[in-house]
Structure formats: structure tokens, C-alpha cells
Amino acid sequence: MSALSxxxxxxxxxxxxxxxxxxxxxAPNEFIALVGPSGCGKSTLLRILAGLESADSxxxxxxxxxxxxxxxxxxxIAMVFQSYALYPHLTAAQNIAVPLVMRKxxxxxxxxxxxxxxxxxxxxxxxxxxxxxxxxxxxxxxxxMDRKPGQISGGQRQRxxxxxxxxxxxxxxxxxxxxxxxxxxxxxxxxxxxxELHRRAGVPTLYVTHDQAEALSMxxxxxxxxxxxxLQLAPxxxxxxxxxxxxxxxxxxxxxxxxxxxxxxADGTVALGDARCGLSDRTVEPxxxxxxxxxxxxxxxxxxxDTGLPARIExxxxxxxxxIVYARLDAIGDTMIAKISPAEGAGLVSGMPVRLQVAAxxxxxxxxxxxxxxxxxxxxxxxxxxxxx
Amino acid sequence: xxxxxxxxxxxxxxxxxxxxxxxxxxxxxxMISTAGKAQSDIFTSSxxxxxxxxxxxxxxxxxxxRVSMGRLLFNGIVVCGLILAIQxxxxxxxxxxxxxxxxxxxxxxxxxxxxxxxxxxxxxxxPLYVAFDRMSALNSFFALVAPFSISVFxxxxxxxFFRAMPDDLIHAARLDGMSEIGIIGRVIVPNAWPAITAxxxxxxxxxxxxxxxxxxxxxxxxxxxPPLGLLYFxxxxxxxxxxxxxAATLIITLPLVLAFLFAQKRFVEGITMTGLKx
Amino acid sequence: xxxxxxxxxxIALPAPRSAPLAAEARSAWLLSLPAIVLVFLFILLPVxxxxxxxxxxxxxxxxxxxxxxxxxxxxxxxxxxxxxxxxNTAVYTAIVTPISILMALGLxxxxxxxxxxxxxxxxxxxxxxxxLLVAMATVWQYLFHPTIGPxxxxxxxxxIPGPNWLGSAGTxxxxxxxxxxxxxxxxxxxxxxxxxxxxxxxxxxxxxVDGARAAYDRFRLVTWPMLGPTTLFVTTISIISSVKxxxxxxxxxxGGPNKASEVLLFTIYKEGFVYLRVGYASAMxxxxxxxxxxxxxxxxxxxxxxxxxT
Numbered sequence: 004m005s006a007l008s009x010x011x012x013x014x015x016x017x018x019x020x021x022x023x024x025x026x027x028x029x030a031p032n033e034f035i036a037l038v039g040p041s042g043c044g045k046s047t048l049l050r051i052l053a054g055l056e057s058a059d060s061x062x063x064x065x066x067x068x069x070x071x072x073x074x075x076x077x078x079x080i081a082m083v084f085q086s087y088a089l090y091p092h093l094t095a096a097q098n099i100a101v102p103l104v105m106r107k108x109x110x111x112x113x114x115x116x117x118x119x120x121x122x123x124x125x126x127x128x129x130x131x132x133x134x135x136x137x138x139x140x141x142x143x144x145x146x147x148m149d150r151k152p153g154q155i156s157g158g159q160r161q162r163x164x165x166x167x168x169x170x171x172x173x174x175x176x177x178x179x180x181x182x183x184x185x186x187x188x189x190x191x192x193x194x195x196x197x198x199e200l201h202r203r204a205g206v207p208t209l210y211v212t213h214d215q216a217e218a219l220s221m222x223x224x225x226x227x228x229x230x231x232x233x234l235q236l237a238p239x240x241x242x243x244x245x246x247x248x249x250x251x252x253x254x255x256x257x258x259x260x261x262x263x264x265x266x267x268x269a270d271g272t273v274a275l276g277d278a279r280c281g282l283s284d285r286t287v288e289p290x291x292x293x294x295x296x297x298x299x300x301x302x303x304x305x306x307x308x309d310t311g312l313p314a315r316i317e318x319x320x321x322x323x324x325x326x327i328v329y330a331r332l333d334a335i336g337d338t339m340i341a342k343i344s345p346a347e348g349a350g351l352v353s354g355m356p357v358r359l360q361v362a363a364x365x366x367x368x369x370x371x372x373x374x375x376x377x378x379x380x381x382x383x384x385x386x387x388x389x390x391x392x
Numbered sequence: 393x394x395x396x397x398x399x400x401x402x403x404x405x406x407x408x409x410x411x412x413x414x415x416x417x418x419x420x421x422x423m424i425s426t427a428g429k430a431q432s433d434i435f436t437s438s439x440x441x442x443x444x445x446x447x448x449x450x451x452x453x454x455x456x457x458r459v460s461m462g463r464l465l466f467n468g469i470v471v472c473g474l475i476l477a478i479q480x481x482x483x484x485x486x487x488x489x490x491x492x493x494x495x496x497x498x499x500x501x502x503x504x505x506x507x508x509x510x511x512x513x514x515x516x517x518x519p520l521y522v523a524f525d526r527m528s529a530l531n532s533f534f535a536l537v538a539p540f541s542i543s544v545f546x547x548x549x550x551x552x553f554f555r556a557m558p559d560d561l562i563h564a565a566r567l568d569g570m571s572e573i574g575i576i577g578r579v580i581v582p583n584a585w586p587a588i589t590a591x592x593x594x595x596x597x598x599x600x601x602x603x604x605x606x607x608x609x610x611x612x613x614x615x616x617x618p619p620l621g622l623l624y625f626x627x628x629x630x631x632x633x634x635x636x637x638x639a640a641t642l643i644i645t646l647p648l649v650l651a652f653l654f655a656q657k658r659f660v661e662g663i664t665m666t667g668l669k670x
Numbered sequence: 671x672x673x674x675x676x677x678x679x680x681i682a683l684p685a686p687r688s689a690p691l692a693a694e695a696r697s698a699w700l701l702s703l704p705a706i707v708l709v710f711l712f713i714l715l716p717v718x719x720x721x722x723x724x725x726x727x728x729x730x731x732x733x734x735x736x737x738x739x740x741x742x743x744x745x746x747x748x749x750x751x752x753x754x755x756x757x758n759t760a761v762y763t764a765i766v767t768p769i770s771i772l773m774a775l776g777l778x779x780x781x782x783x784x785x786x787x788x789x790x791x792x793x794x795x796x797x798x799x800x801x802l803l804v805a806m807a808t809v810w811q812y813l814f815h816p817t818i819g820p821x822x823x824x825x826x827x828x829x830i831p832g833p834n835w836l837g838s839a840g841t842x843x844x845x846x847x848x849x850x851x852x853x854x855x856x857x858x859x860x861x862x863x864x865x866x867x868x869x870x871x872x873x874x875x876x877x878x879v880d881g882a883r884a885a886y887d888r889f890r891l892v893t894w895p896m897l898g899p900t901t902l903f904v905t906t907i908s909i910i911s912s913v914k915x916x917x918x919x920x921x922x923x924x925g926g927p928n929k930a931s932e933v934l935l936f937t938i939y940k941e942g943f944v945y946l947r948v949g950y951a952s953a954m955x956x957x958x959x960x961x962x963x964x965x966x967x968x969x970x971x972x973x974x975x976x977x978x979x980t
Contacts, residue, residue: 055875075878088876092895101891105881113887167880405780409787412777413794416852419809420797422820426812439823486705494691495698501706508713510966514914514935515959516716518942518952519723522730542708572697601802603917604935608943619804623921626808634812641805652800656793659800660860 006031006207007175012061014047021047022058023231029207034198035236036222037211040254043228045211049177052209054078065174076105081173085180087164089152095159096135096148099166103131106171138170158189165197169204176201176208182217194221215255219243227251249369252296258327260296260367261339267291272381276312278363283377293376296367302341303360304328304351311358314339318353321345330357423645427451427638434634451639458628458636461643463614464621468647471536471617472596479543479595480588487550488576492562505551508544513605521608535609536617540599546591553587554580590661597659600648618644717959723952730946742953752954754929755937761843762933763912766850771904773851774858779893781859782866792863796856803853807921810849811836836922839930846931849918854911858904865900869893899973906969913961934958 005028014022021044029035037045050056052063054075063071070078081102089098104113108131111117112124119125139145142162147155152163161181168176181197182190198221201208212218218225219239226236229250235242246252252260267273267289272281275295305311314330317338326348328341339359351357363380370376421441426434428443428451455461490498516539524535557580565575581588603619610616616624625640652659724742728735746752781791798806813821814835822832835845873892882888916935919925925932925940938958942951 050875053875053879055878074883075875076881076883080879082876082879084872084876086870086872088870088872090873090876090891090895092898101877102880105883105887110884110887167876402784405784406787409777409780409784409791413791416795416798416855419806419813419852422813423809435818439820439827482704482708485701489698489701493694493698493701495695497699497702497706501702504706504709504714508709510963511713511717511959512914512962514916514938515720515955515962516713518948518955519716519719520712521943522728522948525730539712542705542712544709544713547705572701576701597800601804601917603804603920604939607920608939619802619917622802622804622808626921634815634818637808638812641802641808645802645805649797649801652797653793656789656796660792660796 005029006033006066007209008062008064009048009052010062010064012048012051012063013059014044014051014056015059020231022051024061025228025231025233027226027233027236029209031207032202032205034201034208034210034221034223035226036218036224037209037226037228038213038215038218038254039228041213044231045228046179048228049082049179049209049211052175053080053082053177078175079171079173080175080177081168081171082177082179083161083164083168083181085183087152087160087181087184089160089163089167091152094149094151095144095155095163095166096139098152098163099135099138099170100131102167102171103134107131134170135166138166142166157185158193161185161193165200169200172204172206174206176204176206178208178210180212181210182212183214190217197221215257219255225255227254229254245375246367247375249294249296249373249375252367252369252375256298258299258340258342260298261302262294262296262369263332263335263337263339265293265295267293273366273368273378275361275366276359277310277382278361278366279381280363280366280368280378281381282368283379287376292371294369294371296369297361297365299327299340299342301362301365302339303362304330304341304343304347305358305360306350306355308358311360312339314357314359316351316353316355316357319348319351321348326351330359332359423638423642426634427642429635431633431635447635448639451635452643454633454636455625455640455643459621459625459640460613461621461640464616464618464644465647467615467621468600468618470533472599474533474537475540475599476592476595478537478541479546480591482541483543483546483550484581484584485573485576487547487554488572488580490547491551491554492557492559493572502551505544505547508542509548513539513602517605517608524609530609531612531615533615536606536615539605543591543595546595549591550584550587553584557583589658593655593659593661597648720952720955720959723949724956726949726952728949728952730948735949738949742950745950746953746957751929751932752937755932755934758843758930758932759913759915759934762847762850762915763909765844765847766854766912766915767905767908769847770851770854770858771901771908774855774904775862775897775901777855778859778862778866782863792860795859798853799856803917804921806853807849807918810845810852810918811922814845837927839928842923842927842931846915846918846923850912850915854908858908861900861904861907862897865897866893869896902969902972906965910962910965913958913965934961 007027007029009025009027012022012025013020025044025048027035037048039045047056051058054070054073054077058071061071062069065078065080089095090101093101107127108118108124109121112121112127114121135148136145139148142165144159144162144166147159147163152160155163161184164181178197182193185193194217197210210218210222219242222239224236225239225242227234227242227248227250229248234248235246235251237245237247242251242255246255249262253262263275265273265275267282267287269289271285271287271289272279273293273295274280275297278297303311304316313333315333316328316330318329320327320329324345326343326345328343328348328351329338330341331338341359363382366378366380368376368378425441425443428446428448430443430445430447430450433444433447486501489495490501520539521530524530524538529535529538561579561583562575565579570578600617601619602617603623606615606617606620607623610620613621613624622640622644626637725737725739726735727738727741777791777795781788784791813819816822816832816834816837819832819835821835825832833841836842869892873896874888877888877891880891882891914935915933916939919931919933919936920939923931925936934954935958938951938954941947941954
């Protein structure tokens with residue numbers, strides 16, 4: 004059974020379709036990263052889920068309950084905002100206590116002055132204090148509880164925001180780019196912490212980010228959203244090694260995948276230089292336009308020999324453990340990117356004519372509509388292996 | 393599902409806002425209506441907004457004949473224009489020096505400005521009046537303008553604005569061989585237009601509307617500013633000739649109201665800055 | 671010009687490090703000299719003079735004057751007009767300030783929540799701020815007219831006998847307060863609108879997710895505390911401008927009837943510029959100035975406490 008299920012969520016603002024029918028299921032305990040370029044609709048999806056915006060159509064279920072019509076306050080969904088959205092006039096402890104105060108105290112108990120004489124108020128307040136304290140200890144921020152958000156660092160604020168979200172044991176956890184306001188070092192560190200907190204809380208988590216490294220490193224499954232469509236939802240490794248759509252391949256991977264326009268040849272195969280693969284679908288018309296993709300780490304660079312694509316080096320980037328080579332293909336003028344080891348790159352200089360070796364088993368073929376076309380290698384990666392050896 | 397309640401809330405909200413707006417605009421509506429009514433009309437039917445006889449021409453003619461409206465508006469423009477020009481010329485170099493140049497006086501001058509912000513014209517009017525009286529300078533544009541030649545609020549505002557300008561801009565200008573005056577004229581002022589516009593509106597509205605100081609130093613119609621002129625007009629109209637009175641108020645209110653309607657956003661910015669001055 | 675000569679010098683002579691600094695200081699003094707002179711001439715000197723004159727019996731038109739010590743202040747305390755005037759100013763302020771602030775806050779929240787007609791409503795409420803008060807006071811005089819005024823005509827339709835708004839001692843201060851409120855709501859409203867738009871939307875979203883179901887809860891949790899600095903600011907400004915009420919009194923009532931609308935600035939004006947008792951009026955001015963300074967000081971103190979707000 005899925006803990007959270009979204010069915011065909013649609014949303015437009017005027018003529019602008021933000022979400023074009025997004026469906027998604029999350030298992031209990033699952034961490035799903037929603038990743039995509041800015042404006043792809045991922046934050047809108049999150050806000051719809053939280054109840055801050057309403058979908059035009061679609062169904063949202065938590066367990067077996069349809070919550071699409073419930074106001075945000077009744078959904079028992081917690082959210083960590085990009086700016087953390089801490090109440091600046093309240094201390095860290097008071098911030099964490101807000102969700103509990105709103106749920107556990109009646110309106111009359113919450114009134115200033117009068118509230119403290121309402122029956123049961125004292126007990127409830129003590130209970131809240133205890134829970135806040137526990138939360139603070141588990142997040143290691145109990146020494147900050149009397150400070151206001153303006154008096155603590157960005158990383159500490161982020162923890163307070165996490166505390167406020169977790170303290171009431173929500174049934175779903177939403178996070179909207181919670182690390183984007185932290186500096187680079189802290190961000191990497193915080194990734195591990197959030198994953199750990201997620202594991203402890205044991206509820207499905209939806210994590211929105213535009214940073215693919217965050218998505219790939221943290222999530223059980225990654226959902227790639229482009230322009231209002233959820234194109235692929237799969238474990239990180241599958242997203243990277245087996246993208247089902249050209250936009251997924253283009254968005255995930257650093258440096259970017261090489262994409263070369265091509266067409267199906269008369270014998271029903273597709274080739275990039277010496278690398279050739281066949282298409283599983285035999286009905287594809289010859290000359291149909293396709294795009295061939297190859298990740299930079301599967302492109303080899305040789306200075307001699309007569310196999311491979313003739314190209315000229317435009318630029319080299321030395322990154323320590325690897326070298327990124329930008330080379331312009333003589334035949335079509337496209338720039339290909341190759342990621343090679345420093346040993347392989349020894350002696351390469353810009354302007355130098357080279358040959359690019361492409362391994363057929365790593366080719367992706369995409370149809371004109373962007374969908375992946377299943378294919379199989381016809382040549383082997385022997386050439387590249389020879390280079391490596 | 394809660395569409396119904398949303399629209400109900402909106403109906404209530406919009407009606408409260410509309411009734412309020414009507415109440416706030418009512419004086420203008422009655423002013424325009426009454427300016428077109430004959431005396432008998434005013435006395436018999438004060439609630440009907442449309443004049444029974446169309447009396448606009450007569451009322452306006454009366455208003456224009458009793459007090460020289462052209463003179464008032466001219467005086468208003470001269471006084472406000474002079475004040476603004478002098479204030480800006482004095483305040484900008486001073487604020488620039490305080491914001492961007494290193495000198496020992498800067499700190500003391502900030503204190504001076506802060507103190508100055510506390511002191512309205514009402515507090516300095518007595519000694520200034522005595523001094524102007526001794527100099528036989530009452531009843532002159534000089535008396536109307538001089539006390540406002542310095543605007544500590546202007547200095548304060550420009551100081552804030554200049555502080556936010558990058559130092560590198562000024563360093564670059566110096567490397568290009570500009571003098572400090574050249575920097576002010578060619579770098580600071582062209583980049584300070586938003587602040588200058590806001591200050592200009594603030595200053596003009598404040599001095600166009602000011603009654604206190606002109607009332608003190610001017611006793612001669614020739615130098616009357618619009619508010620003072622209206623007082624004279626009221627004094628001359630001993631009776632209840634509200635038709636002419638409303639025509640006169642309409643003429644005198646119109647320039648600033650029109651300016652406001654044309655440049656609302658800037659006006660709101662400029663006038664709300666009065667708040668800073670207190 | 672000194673400052674022009676300074677620039678090449680800076681480049682030519684790197685040795686004495688103080689030379690460019692001295693040149694910079696010199697141009698700074700030159701640039702601010704006119705302002706300094708004028709501040710002394712038109713602000714500091716007159717303030718000192720006012721304080722000094724407050725201890726004299728100086729009257730314009732008479733040749734000499736002598737120091738009378740605290741006599742003026744002692745006289746102030748027993749001066750029934752002055753006490754009446756202080757009291758009236760306080761009553762006027764106590765009426766105008768809270769009402770205009772609450773009205774402005776309420777209207778600002780309604781306007782903020784509404785997406786149509788925003789600029790129209792803002793314009794309508796702000797128009798009185800941009801209008802010549804002396805002129806609009808005249809219009810109000812007509813509206814308030816006991817026999818031919820539209821307000822009493824409307825009351826008569828409802829069968830209520832209208833009061834003599836500006837003409838009777840019992841109602842004149844309230845009538846002036848109505849004009850004061852009318853004139854200042856727009857100003858406060860615009861400040862509140864600016865304060866409201868500055869509240870991050872995410873805070874409201876967070877409040878909703880945190881369980882703030884009702885509009886009142888979100889107001890208590892987000893709007894009111896976030897508007898704190900604006901409210902403090904608006905309150906100070908409103909009090910100060912109420913204390914400075916003058917135009918409407920001068921135009922409409924001249925302090926009457928029977929001193930029921932004597933206010934501080936009008937009393938100072940009358941003593942100083944009509945009766946020409948400069949020494950005595952100076953003592954009043956000192957008290958007026960002291961009130962302003964106390965108000966400003968209170969604002970600074972309260973603001974200080976909210977330093978960690980952001």
C-alpha cells in the first residue's frame with residue numbers, strides 16, 4: 004500500500020499550465036526527491052500537497068483518505084520552507100511549539116492572559132514544553148532555545164525549522180529546497196543529517212530541489228519534472244544510467260550528456276562514429292530523425308589512429324581527478340564533451356586534432372518526441388578498452 | 393466548497409471599503425457640487441448634489457475677483473520652487489561629504505542632523521520672527537524662504553541614499569580625474585534621482601500646505617501663499633457665501649490634487665517620508 | 671579650487687600619507703560648510719534663543735527686556751488658557767491617534783486582502799493627505815454647518831437634531847477630531863500597506879501548515895507581530911502630528927468658542943504673534959519642544975528593544 008498517492012494533479016494559472024497531470028506514489032518511509040529546473044512546477048506540486056494552493060483537478064490520498072479538499076491546517080502535513088519561514092518575533096522554542104500550540108490548545112486556552120486560567124491549559128502547556136525540549140535535544144539545538152531567529156546562524160535556523168516540522172509527528176514531510184540558503188560546506192553536511200532525520204521519523208518525505216547532486220545523493224527515488232510533466236520516477240542509479248526521456252538525460256549528469264542529432268539508417272540502425280546500435284522496435288522508419296546521447300565519461304580521446312570521430316580540442320578543464328575535454332567535431336561542428344583521467348589526457352592541448360571514441364553499449368537513442376528508444380549495441384566497446392589499456 | 397463563504401467575505405469587504413471611500417471622498421463631492429450652487433440653492437437643498445441653477449461661472453468669477461488667485465498660485469510656486477532648489481543645492485554636497493568623505497566632523501554632523509530632525513518650524517518661529525522684524529525683512533519672499541533653506545531631513549534622506557551607493561563608483565570617478573564637485577554633478581546626482589524626486593514631492597507638499605510660517609511673516613496680500621490667501625478670502629467673505637468659498641477652495645486645492653492623481657506612486661512615496669521627519 | 675588640485679597631488683607624492691587625507695577632509699568641510707552655517711543660523715541658534723527668551727519678559731514693540739528667571743514658567747502653571755490648551759491638545763490626540771491608527775490598520779488589511787480596486791481605494795483614502803488642509807477645512811466647515819450643512823440635513827432626515835458642530839463648546843473638539851482623523855488615516859494606511867506587503871508570504875504559508883486555521887490565528891501569529899515596528903512608527907508619527915494641530919483650529923475656530931478648542935500651537939501663536947509677548951510664548955515653545963523630545967525618546971527606546979526582530 005502506498006502511504007501517499009497523487010493522481011493526475013493538474014493546475015494552470017490562466018493559460019499557463021503549471022502541472023499537466025502529475026501522478027506519484029510514495030511508500031511508507033520513502034524519501035523522494037522532486038528535481039527539475041526552476042519553473043517546472045515542483046514547488047507548486049508541493050504547495051498543492053500541503054494545501055496552500057488548490058489543484059484544478061486530481062486526487063491526493065494519504066493512506067486511504069482523500070485530503071484534496073481539506074484545509075492545510077487539517078492535513079497533518081509538515082513543511083520546511085526554503086526561507087525557513089521562522090516567526091522572527093518568537094524564540095526558537097516558541098517557533099517549534101507553534102504547531103503543538105495550534106493543535107493541542109483550544110482557542111480560549113490560547114488567549115493572552117485569559118488563556119492561562121482556562122481549565123487544562125497548564126497541563127497541556129507543560130506537555131508541549133516537554134515535547135519541544137525533546138525535539139531540541141534530538142536536533143542538538145537545546146542551547147539555542149531562548150534565542151530569536153535573527154540571533155542564530157543559517158544552519159541553526161534550518162534545524163529550528165526542521166524541529167518545527169517534526170515536532171508534531173506529521174504523516175507526510177515536505178521540504179522545499181531547505182538547503183539552498185546554506186553555504187556549500189554546510190549543505191553537504193546537512194544532506195546526511197536530513198536523510199538521518201527522515202530515517203528516524205519514518206514517514207514519506209517529498210524533497211524539492213533543483214540541485215541534482217542533492218537529489219541523487221539523498222533520495223530513495225528521484226522524480227524528474229520538466230515543464231509540468233513528471234518524466235521519470237526511479238532510483239538515482241536508474242535515472243542516471245537509464246533515462247527514459249531526453250530531458251531527463253539532459254538535466255541529470257554533470258558535465259552534461261552529449262546529444263547529437265542523427266537519423267535512423269536504411270538498415271534500421273543508429274550510429275555515432277564507429278559506434279552502432281540496433282533498435283528493438285523494428286517498425287521505425289528509415290531516415291526518422293533521432294537524437295543520440297552519450298555521457299562524457301564514455302567518450303575516449305585519442306591523438307592517433309583512424310577510428311573514431313575526427314575533432315579538434317577547443318578547451319581543456321583540469322579538475323584534479325579528471326579532465327574535461329571540449330572538442331568540436333570536424334564533420335558537423337557540434338561540441339562534444341569527454342571526461343577522461345589525467346593519465347589519458349596527458350599531452351593534450353587546445354587546438355589539437357584528435358579522434359573521439361564512443362562506446363556503443365552506452366549510447367542512448369531518443370525519438371523526435373524525446374522518448375527513449377530501446378536499443379542494443381552492435382559494435383563493442385573494444386576500441387575504448389584498448390585506449391584505456 | 394467554500395466558494396460561497398469566500399464571495400460573502402468579499403462582498404462584506406468590498407462594501408466596507410466602498411462606504412469608507414465614499415465617506416472620505418464626500419468632502420470633495422460636496423465641494424464640487426456646492427461650488428456650482430446659487431446662494432438660495434445652498435440654503436434650501438443642501439443634500440441634492442446637482443445644482444438647480446448652474447452657478448459655476450458666477451461663483452468662480454466671484455472667487456477670482458475677491459482674491460487674486462493667479463497671484464496666490466504664482467507665490468506658491470515661487471516660494472516652493474525657491475525652497476526646493478536651495479534645499480537640494482545645500483543638502484546634496486553636505487550629505488555626500490558625510491557619506492563618502494573621511495573627515496573629523498562627520499560624526500558630530502550626524503548628531504547635528506538628528507537633533508535638527510526634532511525641531512519643527514513652530515519651535516524656532518519666535519526668534520526668527522524677532523530677527524526678521526529687526527531686519528525689516530517681514531513681508532518678503534526672503535522671509536518666506538530663508539528658514540527652510542536648510543532641510544536637515546533632506547540631508548538625512550540623501551545621506552541614507554548615498555551610503556548605499558558603492559564606494560567603488562566614487563573611486564573610479566576619482567581615478568578618471570574628476571574633482572569632488574565633478575563627482576557630485578556627474579556621478580552622484582544622476583544616480584540619486586529617485587531620492588531627489590521623493591524629496592522634491594515631500595518638500596513641495598509640505599511648504600505648499602504650510603500655514604504657520606506664512607501666517608506669521610506675511611501680512612500683505614502681495615506675498616500670500618495659497619493657504620494664507622484662502623484665509624484672507626474667508627475673512628473677506630464675512631457671510632455664508634459658500635458657493636464662492638467652495639469655488640475658491642476648489643481652485644486652490646486643484647493643482648496639488650491633480651499632480652497627485654497624475655503621479656500617485658511617487659506622491660505616496662514622497663509624502664510618507666514626512667513620517668521619517670516626524 | 672583646492673579639491674581639484676588635490677587629485678594630481680595624490681598620485682605624484684606617495685610619501686606623506688596624510689596629504690590626500692587632509693585634502694579629502696578639506697573638501698568635505700567645504701562641501702558641508704553652507705549646511706553647517708545654515709543649521710546654526712536657522713535651527714541651533716533659534717532654539718538656544720527660544721530657551722533664553724523663555725527666561726525674559728521680552729515683548730515685541732518694547733525696547734528693553736529683563737531676565738525674570740522662572741517667572742514665565744510659574745505663570746504658565748497658573749495660566750488657565752494654557753492649561754486648557756494642553757488639556758485640549760491631549761484630548762484631541764487621545765481621540766485622533768487611536769482611531770486613525772485602528773481605522774488605517776483595518777482598511778489596510780481589507781485592501782491587502784482584496785485584489786480589485788486596490789489603487790482606487792488607496793487613492794481615495796490618501797487624497798486628504800495630498801490636499802490643502804486649510805481649503806479642506808473650509809469644506810468641512812460647510813459640511814458641519816448647523817443649519818445648511820449636509821451632515822445635519824442628513825441627521826434631520828433620520829429625525830435626529832444635529833448639534834452645532836463647530837459652534838458649541840461641547841462638540842467643537844470632537845468635530846476637529848473628525849477632520850483630523852479624516853486627514854491622517856490615508857497616511858497611516860499607506861504605511862501599514864507597505865508594512866503588510868513586506869511580510870514574507872511564506873510566513874502565512876507556514877502558519878497555515880502549522881495549524882493556524884482561522885484568519886484571527888494568522889493575524890495573531892504573523893500579521894500583528896510582523897507589523898510591530900510599523901505600528902510603533904505610525905503611532906509616534908500620529909501622536910506628534912496630533913500635538914502639532916494648528917491649521918484647522920486657526921481656520922475654523924480661532925480657539926473658540928470659549929477656548930474650547932485652544933490647542934498648544936494656537937496658544938503659542940496667539941501669545942507670540944498676536945499679543946507679541948515673545949518671552950512668555952517662548953516658555954510655551956520650550957514645553958512644546960520638550961513634549962516632542964520625550965515622544966521621540968520613547969520611540970527610540972521602544973524601537974531599541976526590537977533590534978533583533980529580523
